[in-house]
Amino acid sequence: MGNKHVKQHLETAQKTGVLKISQLRLNEFPSALKTFPNVLKTLDLSENRFIEISDEIGRFTALKHLNVSGNRLTLLPEVLGALLKLETINAMNNMIERIPISVSQCKNLKQVNLSNNQIVEFPTMVCGLKHLDILDVSRNKIRTIPPEVGTLHATELNVNQNQISDISENIAICPRLKTLRIEENCLQLSTVLSKILKDSQICNLSVDGNLFNSKAFSELDGYDEYMERYTAARKKIF
CATH class of the missing domain: 3.80.10.10 (Ribonuclease Inhibitor)
Structure with a gap:
């Protein structure tokens, strides 16, 4: 047809x-x-x-x-x-289980949307792409964000609705990352979250639906520093 x-x-x-x-x-x-x-x-x-x-x-x-x-x-x-x-x-x-390593050669990629698939491993092959703005791997089966994430150049990363219980602290050194969506995963309060709050450039962090409540999250070391970045970013918008 x-x-x-x-x-x-x-x-x-x-x-x-x-x-x-x-x-x-x-x-x-x-x-x-x-x-x-x-x-x-x-x-x-x-x-x-x-x-x-x-x-x-x-x-x-x-x-x-x-x-x-x-x-x-x-x-x-x-x-x-x-x-x-x-x-x-x-x-x-789709029902995609893996991403070809060859995608790392697509140096002009700006947006990659792999949402709602069957991906188990974080797609590290896109981490070195310097023009990448948005990476969406939400609604997959990813369990960990590996150390390679430190070279991710995206300004926005969406990993909502996966099975993530472990994040490399290297996520705090992503050179351009401003927005991190990591809702509805399996995260517990950890030093990695504190490092994200305290040492990263992230000014829009979504963490609802994990294994902790919002009150405990707001008491983490670095939360005040994060809120300063968040407020400054909102002022730029308005």
């Missing part, structure tokens, strides 16, 4: 560089894309029935925006590393 619609979209995409073939019940990479000219800047395959993304996608080296959300993917292809101009990846609402 959807072949007629795909053909129409392909004709338009040759002129615009934008191909949106979402919600067409596709379960295979359209064969016409195998010979399609390398002009795509945006490729939207969302809300279909893909269980895998063909390696043919590696041909589209001009691609900046890739949306494969709402499919049945269990992994992303290694050839993503060839898409050096990629700025956004949206792969939310």
Whole structure:
């Protein structure tokens, strides 16, 4: 189903560089894309029935925006590393278990959304990407945030609704991290949280739904320093 619609979209995409073939019940990479000219800047395959993304996608080296959300993917292809101009990846609402190491080659990535998948390990391969602004790995099965997080350049990290019980104190040295969302995990009050409060640049910290109450959290060493950053950031907004 959807072949007629795909053909129409392909004709338009040759002129615009934008191909949106979402919600067409596709379960295979359209064969016409195998010979399609390398002009795509945006490729939207969302809300279909893909269980895998063909390696043919590696041909589209001009691609900046890739949306494969709402499919049945269990992994992303290694050839993503060839898409050096990629700025956004949206792969939310799939069944993805792991992220290819090759993503570390996508030096222009700004936003990566992997929310609502089956990821167990924190995606350290994105930590060194210096243009990354937002990393969303909420609603997965991550249990720990490893030491590599210290090299994460994102300004916002969302790890809400995982199974996190352990955070490396290196998260406090993230060079640009301002917003950390870590609600509904398995965190207990710890020195790491104190270090985040006291020594990091984080000015928007969401921790509700963990194994401690808000009163105990507000009594942690460093909470006053955090509130100073929080208040200063709010003043800039208003």
